[in-house]
C-alpha cells in the first residue's frame with residue numbers, strides 16, 4: 738500500500754559484487770543515508786537484482802503479457818507474478834534510485850532483466866496504432882529517477898572519447914518513460930576511471946559522493962528545482 742506521508746523510494750542494486758567492493762552500492766548508501774537523514778519519514782523498498790537476479794523474459798512470459806488479463810490461464814498468471822510484484826514496487830515509488838554499473842558498455846544482465854519485467858502492456862504502457870508513429874504511451878507519471886553508475890573507463894558523456902559506446906545510459910533513459918519518469922526528472926551521478934585506480938579515479942569517486950549528498954539535499958528540499966541530467 739502507498740504511504741501518504743513522505744517519499745517512497747525504490748532502490749534497485751544491480752552490481753554482481755554484493756559486498757563492500759561495489760562502488761555503486763556505496764554510492765547508493767551515501768545518497769540514501771543523506772536522504773533519510775533529511776527526510777526521516779522516507780520509506781525505502783530495496784530490490785537487489787544483483788544478489789537475486791530476475792529471470793529473463795521468455796516466450797511464455799510474452800504470451801501471458803499480451804493476453805488480456807481476463808483471458809489468462811492460471812499458468813499465465815503465475816508466469817507474470819514476479820513482473821506484477823516488480824511493477825507494484827514501481828507504482829508505489831515516487832523516487833527510483835538505480836545502482837547501475839557499466840558491464841560491457843551496457844547494463845548488467847540482471848538490470849536488463851528488471852527493465853524487461855516491468856515494461857508491460859496495460860500496466861506500464863498502452864499501445865494504440867491510432868496514435869500514428871508513436872503508438873506507445875506510458876501509464877505511470879510524476880516519478881523521479883536517480884542513476885548512480887560506475888565505469889572502469891572514462892569519457893562516456895556526450896561528446897566524450899567513448900560516447901558512442903555508452904549503451905548503458907541509452908538503455909536506462911530510453912526506458913525511463915515506462916517507469917513514469919520524464920527526461921527532465923532524470924539525475925545521473927557517475928564514477929569513472931575505476932580500472933585505472935589512479936588520482937583521476939580518486940577525484941571522480943570523491944566528487945560522486947559529494948554530488949550524491951548534494952542531490953539528496955536538493956530532492957528533499959521543497960524548492961521544486963528541476964534537474965539538469967548529467968553524465969560524467
Ligand SMILES: Cc1cc2nc3c(=O)[nH]c(=O)nc-3n(C[C@H](O)[C@H](O)[C@H](O)COP(=O)(O)O)c2cc1C
Pocket residue numbers: 752753754758759760761762837838839840841842843887888889890891931932
Ligand atoms: C563484467 C564486467 C564488465 C565490465 N565492463 C565494463 C565496460 O564495458 N566499460 C567500463 O568502462 N567498465 C566496465 N567494467 C568496470 C565496471 O563498470 C566497474 O568496475 C564498476 O565499478 C562496477 O560497479 P560496482 O563497483 O558497483 O561493482 C566492467 C566490470 C565487470 C565486472
